[in-house]
Amino acid sequence: MHLRAFLLTALDSATSGGRRYHLWMGTLTLIMLAGAYAYSVQLRQGLGVTGMSDHVSWGLYISNFTFLVGLAAAAMMLVLPAYVLEDVDFGRAVLLAEGVAVAALVMCLGFVVVDIGNPMGAWHLIPGLGYLNWPRSLLAWDVVVLNGYLALNLAIPFYILYSHYVGRRPAKRRYLPWMYISVMWAVSIHLVTAFLLAGLPARPFWNTALLGPRFLASAFTAGPAFMILLLWFVRRNTTYAISDGAFHKLALITTVAAQINLVMLVSELFYKFYWPTHHGINARYLFLGLDGHRALVPWIWTAIALNVTATIALMIHSIRRNPRWLMPACVTLFVSIWVEKGMGLVIPGFVPSPLGEIVEYTPTWVELGVTAGIWALGLFVLTVLVRVALPIEGGEARSPYLEGAPATRMARPRSARPRRDDTPPVRTR
Amino acid sequence: MRQGPVVGIPGSGEDLVPLQKRIDRRTALGLLAGGAVLGTQATGGCAPLRAESDEAREVRQLAWQEYIKGNYQFMTEEERAETIARLERLATLQRGADVTIRATGAQPGVVFGYAFNISKCKGFRSCVEACINENNLDRRAGTQYIRIFEMEDGEVDFDLADATFQHEVPAEGHFYLGTQCFQCANPPCVRVCPVGATWQEPDGITVVDYDWCIGCRYCMAACPYWARRFNWSAPDVPVPEVNPDQHYLGNRARKPGVVEKCTFCIHRTRQGRLPACVEACPTGARVFGNLLDPDSEIRWVLANKRVFRLKEDLKTEPRFWYFTD
Numbered sequence: 001m002h003l004r005a006f007l008l009t010a011l012d013s014a015t016s017g018g019r020r021y022h023l024w025m026g027t028l029t030l031i032m033l034a035g036a037y038a039y040s041v042q043l044r045q046g047l048g049v050t051g052m053s054d055h056v057s058w059g060l061y062i063s064n065f066t067f068l069v070g071l072a073a074a075a076m077m078l079v080l081p082a083y084v085l086e087d088v089d090f091g092r093a094v095l096l097a098e099g100v101a102v103a104a105l106v107m108c109l110g111f112v113v114v115d116i117g118n119p120m121g122a123w124h125l126i127p128g129l130g131y132l133n134w135p136r137s138l139l140a141w142d143v144v145v146l147n148g149y150l151a152l153n154l155a156i157p158f159y160i161l162y163s164h165y166v167g168r169r170p171a172k173r174r175y176l177p178w179m180y181i182s183v184m185w186a187v188s189i190h191l192v193t194a195f196l197l198a199g200l201p202a203r204p205f206w207n208t209a210l211l212g213p214r215f216l217a218s219a220f221t222a223g224p225a226f227m228i229l230l231l232w233f234v235r236r237n238t239t240y241a242i243s244d245g246a247f248h249k250l251a252l253i254t255t256v257a258a259q260i261n262l263v264m265l266v267s268e269l270f271y272k273f274y275w276p277t278h279h280g281i282n283a284r285y286l287f288l289g290l291d292g293h294r295a296l297v298p299w300i301w302t303a304i305a306l307n308v309t310a311t312i313a314l315m316i317h318s319i320r321r322n323p324r325w326l327m328p329a330c331v332t333l334f335v336s337i338w339v340e341k342g343m344g345l346v347i348p349g350f351v352p353s354p355l356g357e358i359v360e361y362t363p364t365w366v367e368l369g370v371t372a373g374i375w376a377l378g379l380f381v382l383t384v385l386v387r388v389a390l391p392i393e394g395g396e397a398r399s400p401y402l403e404g405a406p407a408t409r410m411a412r413p414r415s416a417r418p419r420r421d422d423t424p425p426v427r428t429r
Numbered sequence: 430m431r432q433g434p435v436v437g438i439p440g441s442g443e444d445l446v447p448l449q450k451r452i453d454r455r456t457a458l459g460l461l462a463g464g465a466v467l468g469t470q471a472t473g474g475c476a477p478l479r480a481e482s483d484e485a486r487e488v489r490q491l492a493w494q495e496y497i498k499g500n501y502q503f504m505t506e507e508e509r510a511e512t513i514a515r516l517e518r519l520a521t522l523q524r525g526a527d528v529t530i531r532a533t534g535a536q537p538g539v540v541f542g543y544a545f546n547i548s549k550c551k552g553f554r555s556c557v558e559a560c561i562n563e564n565n566l567d568r569r570a571g572t573q574y575i576r577i578f579e580m581e582d583g584e585v586d587f588d589l590a591d592a593t594f595q596h597e598v599p600a601e602g603h604f605y606l607g608t609q610c611f612q613c614a615n616p617p618c619v620r621v622c623p624v625g626a627t628w629q630e631p632d633g634i635t636v637v638d639y640d641w642c643i644g645c646r647y648c649m650a651a652c653p654y655w656a657r658r659f660n661w662s663a664p665d666v667p668v669p670e671v672n673p674d675q676h677y678l679g680n681r682a683r684k685p686g687v688v689e690k691c692t693f694c695i696h697r698t699r700q701g702r703l704p705a706c707v708e709a710c711p712t713g714a715r716v717f718g719n720l721l722d723p724d725s726e727i728r729w730v731l732a733n734k735r736v737f738r739l740k741e742d743l744k745t746e747p748r749f750w751y752f753t754d
Binding site: 054138357 | 578
């Protein structure tokens with residue numbers, strides 16, 4: 001009966017809110033519907049409606065996939081301090097980080113599903129029923145680690161939230177071991193995704209030992225940057241308190257990761273351009289253009305410019321500690337890494353082809369529509385999760401079956417939850 | 430909609446599996462999955478079940494059994510015969526094409542190898558055309574397994590080569606080098622496939638089970654020789670042009686959304702014939718044979734010519750050599 005009440009409260013939390021909330025969810029739903037339409041076109045006519053070709057056989061979908069795996073992995077940067085090191089500042093933010101991980105993983109799986117040519121055959125991946133080529137195929141590894149990470153990030157927060165809901169203290173011995181596993185697992189999902197690309201000698205652009213570490217560095221830049229933005233939004237629009245300490249620490253993590261990421265970028269540029277070899281030809285296409293083909297050049301230099309600007313800004317204490325500057329810096333950093341990983345990592349691996357042919361890639365409206373739809377889905381999932389978690393974590397929503405709880409089941413969560421419209425924004429300074 | 434027949438099933442379980450000897454776990458789970466299929470494709474515009482003709486009903490049942498079948502690699506001889514019977518029947522029912530699909534296995538004591546004489550090739554691309562016709566390659570997309578690179582005399586440099594030349598050949602100051610799947614002894618494409626839909630046969634040919642491939646295209650990213658092709662849309666071969674002499678692992682009809690590749694004309698070579706490209710070459714630049722037969726022409730080339738392979742540093746061990754006169 002607690003479980004039923006929990007689900008009802010969750011449903012109630014997710015479906016009620018002010019006008020702005022409904023407008024937000026309605027917009028996301030519209031974008032999702034548009035994405036579903038674009039996907040239906042792709043299902044009917046085949047992947048030929050995308051800009052991909054035999055030469056550039058992965059495009060926007062897999063680019064977003066690799067980026068979002070990083071976002072999912074970055075939740076670890078809050079989980080580790082909060083649970084393992086018992087950091088109090090992060091204690092209240094950690095469930096939100098896990099929500100981000102779940103939303104990112106939902107998007108990852110979405111992008112994989114829309115990318116495969118024969119989605120009806122997806123059951124071939126299920127061991128026993130089909131055949132999973134594990135451990136030889138890194139894609140099989142990715143299937144395992146991504147689904148495992150999704151399960152961990154659903155189960156642990158559910159246990160903690162549910163315990164709070166029914167007025168129990170979550171038992172450490174029950175969730176802490178899983179926490180440790182999930183921290184290591186977070187590294188593994190991103191490393192495995194990097195290895196998926198780095199393990200291909202056919203593609204020298206990816207076939208480098210630096211790819212894995214660089215994936216992690218960029219993930220731990222974009223991930224915490226996103227968390228800062230999310231926590232800032234929560235702080236300003238709800239009564240859920242998040243300490244200044246949490247922001248300071250996250251900003252520091254973001255800054256350090258961004259610096260490491262830039263060091264790695266410089267290493268890569270040096271390696272590829274000091275003594276250019278045949279193996280650097282894809283990098284030449286990406287950064288300088290090749291035989292008049294320059295589709296990615298403006299993208300990558302914009303990304304690097306934004307990245308360097310934001311990183312330098314964050315290195316200045318007064319800027320990093322001032323939310324008015326921290327938030328734009330985080331947006332800039334997040335966008336720059338999305339472009340760098342999105343346009344600048346997967347696609348140049350295919351241009352030129354292993355036999356030197358240059359065929360460029362431009363996404364079509366179908367790809368853009370499906371991509372927007374999946375992002376809307378992820379934000380929708382994230383909003384619902386945050387919406388459900390906050391009242392319970394804030395102590396406002398409790399099981400009506402607890403002793404001393406009000407008699408009417410639905411009334412309590414509805415009235416106890418803070419309304420956006422009448423909640424004064426919390427200012428830090 | 431070409432895949433429409435996959436949709437139907439409701440009710441009558443006994444109709445579904447006449448060819449199936451037993452309903453094992455796979456079948457049962459497959460049936461369950463079918464429910465989901467039905468849900469997602471409900472908009473597919475299938476006619477009311479009552480009104481459907483016997484033929485449509487048969488297509489529906491065959492397509493369903495095809496959907497739930499396993500990986501060809503792990504099928505018994507019996508299961509292979511059954512799926513081939515279904516596929517031949519479907520070709521007749523759906524396209525009016527009368528085809529024969531073989532399941533000929535690798536012959537003992539045979540490993541195929543290929544050699545390409547750079548001095549002889551003049552860039553006519555007769556091989557390309559023969560390959561398209563022989564292997565039922567998608568005419569609409571213009572799929573080609575073979576690529577002929579026009580290179581400038583003096584260096585083998587793919588960055589300077591042109592594979593899309595449209596002028597009279599042979600061009601002055603150029604030579605021609607053809608690529609296709611090299612049937613590597615250590616194929617990266619096989620290792621990366623998440624579902625084991627592509628594998629190396631005992632005679633060295635790397636094949637794809639088109640019905641097991643999920644279309645993730647990881648193998649395309651993994652191939653250092655750009656040998657794999659994807660069916661971006663439903664492949665189109667006009668019925669009069671269909672080559673009815675087919676092999677399950679070779680030139681049979683492909684579905685949209687799956688990967689395919691050169692199989693050294695598996696339907697011919699396993700019958701002791703030459704690949705179509707070898708037969709079509711007017712200059713005799715192409716040599717094909719059994720590497721395990723000491724008297725074969727390919728062995729003579731390997732023993733008496735200076736040969737090289739592409740990207741040997743990657744340790745993929747192609748079974749495709751280049752040589753000059």
